[in-house]
Amino acid sequence: MNFDNSSSDRRAQIRKILASLPRVTLANLPTPLEVLPRLSSALGGPKLFVKRDDLTGLAFGGNKTRQLEFVMADALKNNPEIFVTGANIQSNWSRQATAAAVKMGIPIVLVLRNSDMQEIQGNVLLDYWMGAEVHFVDEPDMTRIQEHIDDMVAELRGQGMRAFKLDSWSPLTAIGYVNMMVELQEQCETLDIAPTRLWLAAAGPTQAGIVLGARLLEWDIKITGVAPLQWTNATMPDLTAQVANEAAEMLGVELRITPDEIENLDAYIGAGYAIPSPAGLDAMRLAARTDALLLDPVYTGKAMAGLIDQVRLGHVTAEDTVIFVHTGGLPANFAYRQAIQEMSKGNET
């Protein structure tokens, strides 16, 4: 396969722009790009690869570590004495943010949704273990957690502390995934593969960075996100395009992304966010028993269920070469051990 010089020139240009932004090293990069031969043949094609962003390395890793390299560096400019962030009780962002804060030697307060008082397991267990101060809120709406985080920042500032929010929706989060695309394209060239599709679990910022990265690289690859939830404040394509455009502005590039460029499938959420779906658990079991690929029940399992279904429907074909971006989330397996234990009883793959 021939690649002209221009793809490496474009990568060099993007790397130069990225290098102008403050960044702390948190991730082990590049993450591996691995082939999934047994899962591919179990699906009757397509050719499958996995980008192992579950191996970014920070306290069990995941996609948020790449994002935090830029978010944390920016936050440090404020000379913070305490960080605040949060999300759902099994938040992978919060675990990785806690680990990043620990590495910076700065305490962190987490505000976590825990309406049904789940047990202390998985991610939240690790939050405690790394020393986060955890506050639970009984908030049914995922979108409104940001208000609780802002309230906590205000409260701590009221006590005279330099409290600073680590913002999981900052455009800098998307920039972490522009960087991933540069890395991934180079790996594809080294392996001499020309992927047609890129597949991931996506709730906004990661897909925003991936779509923006592909546009900057002029990389002709179809990108599909699979939603783990529906936001109540806007549609996933709207939110994703918005973050992508804020990131583009921050990078000083002209191009703009429109919501119709964002393919995000919402058919695989199942009963709701963070509720394991039968199809997701099935997909997790198949991945585990073909290529020993461990997924999670909240994000990557549902994304894989989507991919399997789209192969079944003939929308992804044996002619396709698909890269599944493994965004991590593995500690949640332990919080959902009952569902996983039930599924492991069957012997079939």
Ligand SMILES: Cc1ncc(COP(=O)(O)O)c(C=O)c1O
């Ligand atoms: C394991 C995992 N995959 C995917 C995502 C989605 O990432 P984003 O919100 O950046 O789209 C998350 C978000 O928390 C996650 O934890």
